[in-house]
Amino acid sequence: MSRTSIIKTKIGVHWKNSVAIGVSSPSSPRHPKLIELDPNIPLNDYISKICDDWKIPQSNSIHFALRYDDTHKFVTEQNRSQIPTGQVFYLSLSHEDEVQDIIKYLSSNDYHRYDSIALERLKLAGEDETFALEFVQQKGLDYLLKLFIHDEKSNNYENFTSNLLRSLHNIMINQQAINWDNLQSIDTIIDQLICGINYSKVPRSHSSSAMMILYSIINNESKYSTKIIQTLEITHLLVYCSKQHDMETQYYALVLINIIMSKGNQILRSSLLTAMSNTVVAIRLRELVQSIINSVKLLFSIV
Numbered sequence: 609m610s611r612t613s614i615i616k617t618k619i620g621v622h623w624k625n626s627v628a629i630g631v632s633s634p635s636s637p638r639h640p641k642l643i644e645l646d647p648n649i650p651l652n653d654y655i656s657k658i659c660d661d662w663k664i665p666q667s668n669s670i671h672f673a674l675r676y677d678d679t680h681k682f683v684t685e686q687n688r689s690q691i692p693t694g695q696v697f698y699l700s701l702s703h704e705d706e707v708q709d710i711i712k713y714l715s716s717n718d719y720h721r722y723d724s725i726a727l728e729r730l731k732l733a734g735e736d737e738t739f740a741l742e743f744v745q746q747k748g749l750d751y752l753l754k755l756f757i758h759d760e761k762s763n764n765y766e767n768f769t770s771n772l773l774r775s776l777h778n779i780m781i782n783q784q785a786i787n788w789d790n791l792q793s794i795d796t797i798i799d800q801l802i803c804g805i806n807y808s809k810v811p812r813s814h815s816s817s818a819m820m821i822l823y824s825i826i827n828n829e830s831k832y833s834t835k836i837i838q839t840l841e842i843t844h845l846l847v848y849c850s851k852q853h854d855m856e857t858q859y860y861a862l863v864l865i866n867i868i869m870s871k872g873n874q875i876l877r878s879s880l881l882t883a884m885s886n887t888v889v890a891i892r893l894r895e896l897v898q899s900i901i902n903s904v905k906l907l908f909s910i911v
Contacts, residue, residue, distance in 0.1 A: 616644040620696040621658060621674065638662040651685055658699060673702040680732040682739060703739040707746050714751035727771035734778030741783050750792070752776060756800070757793045765804025765818075773817035781824055788830045798825065798832055805848075806841045815848060819860040826867050837868050 623638035848861035
């Protein structure tokens with residue numbers, strides 16, 4: 609009788625110092641580990657063993673999880689079957705504990721001591737659907753939105769940061785239902801983003817993140833879509849396509865232009881077609897520019 613072989617997945621796990629929250633430094637280095645995952649053994653057993661090897665108290669192991677090193681998404685029993693052999697992970701707080709810890713910082717009166725670290729963590733964890741849903745359910749979004757409106761340090765476009773905007777974007781698009789219209793003070797935030805993109809005199813590191821949010825709002829057919837399309841200065845968006853800006857900013861400016869053209873009127877499309885034909889962008893984005901131009905020409909032929 610033949611025996612059914614169990615396919616084990618070989619992975620690597622390493623330690624990140626940024627995860628050392630409430631964990632004392634070890635007397636010896638926490639060396640990376642190579643592990644064979646047996647589908648019949650619970651993930652918690654592997655995490656407990658890792659914690660033991662790295663001198664993390666066993667009682668704390670239930671508060672940890674594995675996360676993908678590239679996407680930062682959390683590994684769960686439900687998605688572990690999707691792990692490819694050779695994937696690298698790092699040990700992190702579980703998504704529940706990560707939510708609670710980040711909210712603790714966002715709600716703290718001493719928040720500015722931790723703002724860059726907390727928002728960096730939120731931006732990365734927000735890529736995960738399970739985390740995003742838990743964050744919203746635990747009212748974390750309320751604390752995040754207060755930074756846009758009630759925080760004297762952060763409440764204008766010039767003081768926005770890429771981590772702040774990207775955190776909001778990631779949480780919104782990765783929860784189960786996207787509804788920008790229900791966000792508290794979203795109209796004020798939209799006004800700040802539009803004004804910042806239209807009138808900012810110098811390149812900002814968070815420009816691409818602002819465009820990502822505006823694109824998502826239009827793409828999800830928010831009641832604010834028309835306002836964004838009519839108020840954004842296309843000539844300014846074209847400036848963001850120039851080589852003085854980084855390629856990510858150029859890319860999202862083009863993506864935003866594309867969706868505005870697809871929903872705009874014929875006069876807008878005509879003016880954009882001329883302007884886009886004279887736009888000089890990074891070589892890797894020229895194909896995108898040409899595809900946008902071709903799409904506009906196709907719309908004209910249909911009309």
